[in-house]
Amino acid sequence: MTLLNIFENPHITINHYLAVSAVLFTIGVLGVLYRRNAITIFMCVELMLNSVNLLLVAFSTYHHDTSGQVFVFFTMAVAAAEVAVGLAILVTIFRNIHTVDIDELKNLKN
């Protein structure tokens, strides 16, 4: 079954998706600046990646071009690899100094 293309609806334009993505990206930036827990900061980075993915899919549908969605597919693979390696680093840090608070991780000394 093929759903209708949302851009055939005159009330929703690509600018709506631009705005939604911009707001989600800003919330992600807020989280990175606001929190001290490194894992929550990771989650906010994921949120930023997702807002950009959403915009790529919106433009891909808008231009009737599949390449944008292939890019999103690659971004998801890179995000999965990034999360796996990042969380492994955090677990190693936690094992050694028993915290993932970024304000206590700011010096490279022991």
Next chain:
Amino acid sequence: MTQEIIFWALSTIAFICAIYTVLAKNPIFSAISLLLCFAAIAGHYLLLNAQFLFIVHIIVYAGAIMVLFLTTLMLMNLNDETEKHKPAIAQMAAIGVSVVMGVLLILAVRKVGLITPVKAPTPEVGMIGSLGRVLLDEYFYPFEFVSILLLSAMVGVVLLIKKDKKTEYK
């Protein structure tokens, strides 16, 4: 009309859950509300007729990444008692910077002149058939490199997590 309602409902859910991800004291609640936010974004994909990406998004984010996050949180036993907050001035500065950035981004996207689509609309875009053809035709080498990337990430994670008595310090 129905599409508009669904669009605004999904956007509102995504915004509320994203803000709660940032503000929740307990990291577990952050993770759960991030999961809901991803579900709303998956709904947006369906609305944009990207059916393959909808499924991949749910499998990768809800199935893999959130499980990793939750497992790590439980492994570290983090909860709202261990959670510390930045000083009030740093929080105010963070909110100020993000509000300014958001306003600038929205003003910028309001001004932007977009190209109208040139290709004829096809119902094929976003279906698994056309996506698979493009993926394995035009983007064959990037696709193979992604598999190498995932393999090396997996090996790297195993090496990082492995307990090493010599490098461990107290």
